[in-house]
Amino acid sequence: MSESVVEKIKKESKGLRGSLKESLLDEHTGAIRESDRALIKFHGMYMQDDRDRRDERAEKKLERLYSYMIRLRLPGGLLSAKQWIALHEVTNSYTTGVIKITTRQTVQLHGILKHHIKPTIKDFNTVKLDSIAACGDVNRNVIASAHPRFSAVYEEIFSYAGKLSKLLLPKTHGYYEIWLDEEKISPELEKDELYQDRYFPRKFKIAIAIPPYNDVDVFTNDVGLIAIVENNELVGFNVSAGGGMGATHGNAETYPRLASMLGYVKKDDLFKVVYEIATTQRDFGNRSDRKLARLKYTIDRMGVDVFKKEVETRSGIPFEPEKEYALTIRHDEYGWHKNHEGLYYYTAFIETGRVYDGDKVQFKKAFYEIAKTGKTQFRFTCNQNLIISDIKPEDKDEIENILQQYGVIQATQNASPVRRNAIACVALNTCPLAFAEAQRYLPSLIDKIEDILDRYNLNNEELHVRMTGCPNGCGRPYAAEIGFVGTALGRYNIYLGADALGKRLNKLYKENLEEPEILSTLDALLKDFSANKNLNESFGDYVIRKKIV
Structure with a gap:
């Protein structure tokens, strides 16, 4: 298979430099050159x-x-x-x-x-x-459970975010030369064994969860790490791989996916294992079709067991059976x-x-x-x-x-609880991929959803609502109890049935709805939920139990 245009741009970029310096000097346009638009992402x-x-x-x-x-x-x-x-x-x-x-x-x-x-x-x-590397086909920002009261060993677990970020940082000095006017360094010092001149086939995301909290939505990441703490001591991590939210309207080959559990590794072995998950994706990922280039597609193509064996062979570290854990709060x-x-x-x-x-x-x-x-x-x-x-x-x-x-x-x-739990991506007016509004529209839609919840005495319901302006999933809509994904200005697909804890994806319920249809749909669903839900049953679980999706 032939490689995509972006692959060619990366290989010819001279360590992500391209012609960015020349683009910056061109005062006749506010834009930069076409090839530089791919490279500037690697600079964040x-x-x-x-x-x-x-x-x-x-x-x-x-x-x-x-x-x-x-x-x-x-x-x-x-x-x-x-x-x-x-x-x-x-x-x-x-x-x-x-x-x-x-x-x-x-x-x-x-x-x-x-x-x-x-x-x-x-x-x-x-x-x-x-x-550096906040965007582009590299390891993106490493996330970790946010609140220091989560664990007495929080700071130790938190430190792994910085260490993993450093481990997977590109070696090119181009960022410092282009933006900070530093001198060019010897090419030998830029030798990058991880990224080579190809980088990853697509973006790569890592999250660290500290049970019982899943505030990071750990299974939506390329690599999900669940900290295992025994007797107030961090002993290791359960490692999952292959999560990702992005999809494309009308392309059945693309889909959101939750990560598959690979197993447990001791904390001293974590860096080697994560590094080799990254090299496996580098070497086996799809470089001809960027829509199918994320790690989730690599794993589904290879098979979980084959992928896991490849990582074990490369790292020399066998995965142990996953350790017991519980994620109960998101x-x-x-x-x-x-x-x-x-x-x-x-x-x-x-x-x-x-x-x-x-x-x-x-x-x-x-x-x-x-x-x-x-x-x-x-x-x-x-x-x-x-x-x-x-x-x-x-x-x-x-x-x-x-x-x-x-x-x-x-x-x-x-x-309200529903407002506190809501998430929206940027979407319009700046995101070039957006079909519809998200952050500018969701607050007013929540106003109307609150009215419905109030009508059916559901004011205190911890409902998870998320909205994105396109199907790429930056706001993690496919892991929401109610997910809105923009299809056109003022129109959204509705997804229902994810659980409240981030362990199950939702499914498409209705397509291409405008606001009146959205509100009448939610009114009927929430009225039924209020009348027939079990004690402490979440809306997402109710939707599945009633086979609404």
Whole structure:
């Protein structure tokens, strides 16, 4: 089979450099060269344009309003107070002004003009932040259960996110040469045994879950690691592989998939095993059709047992039978909590992950004032929320007063369970792949879903609703009890029947619905659920029991 165009671009890129320097110098366009659009992703960026203004600019015979999204590499989602200040200032100087928390425990900033990319990256670099490998056919941001109160050995488990990120980081120095004007280094120092000149066939994602929490949706990742703690000591990890959310409308060969369990490995063997899962995908993954290039398709093509044997042969480490574990909680722990060290944490609800200053709540002002105290750290969750973390008892009142002053505590307390659990990707107006709205639309749809829940006395139901503007699944809609996937402007497919804990995918229920049809569909379903559900039965389980899907 012939390789895709992107494979050729990667091989000829001179370590992901391409002609990016020349593209940046071209002042006649806000865009970059076609081949560079594939390469810039490896540097943590996407070229986009304002889709709200396409028609207006076309009428005036103007080029599309091109800009760039930059995503930070933040293993485990941790930022210091100093780094938050830098993030705040960069956001105000070069972007749309909104900090978007992603479902991969990091942030992305939109609306950066071409001539502002280098100043943005240089400002981040001064506080030791980068966007290397935050996008592209490489290992993406490594995520881990967010809340330090989850386990007495949390910090040790959390450290694996950073170590895995470093292990699977590309060796090219191109990022530093292009964006930070550093000198070119010897090609010998760039020799990359993992990525070679091919990189992976497609993106590669790793998540670490700490039972009983599955806030990372561990089985939706290429590699899912479940920490095994015995007698308050981390002993190893259950390792799963082959999860992924992406699909394509109308292409039955593409599908979401939950990861298959490979087995248990001791903690000292983890890095070798994960590395060889990566090399197996590198060598066996589909390089002719990018829609079929994720690890999930490689495993289904090879067979789980054959894939597992290949990893064992390469690593020299046999998988042991999986250890017993229980994942029973997927939501974030909102409000104040204290860990075993006596430190306090406040989890703030951030609707659809958009950190901005509105009329009722001023997130940016609050978090900036908190960062200026220097008395906290900041931790992103995989549900698009933020934990103000590591607060000493004597500093708690000061932080709480700031959160109260700017409405953060009120917004968190007043949000219903269904709103707190909802997730949306960016979609329109910036994502070039989106068919429909998501983050701009979901809050108003939740208003109407809340009315239905109220009608049938389901106000306290922990319902998981997720929406994406396209079937690529960035908001993990296929692992939601109610998933909305955009098909066209104002139209969505509805998926039902995932469980509440991330262990079962949903299934297509109805296609191409507009809002009135969505609401009448949900009204009938939730009315029936209220009348006939079993004690403590989740909506997703009810849908399966009643064979609605």
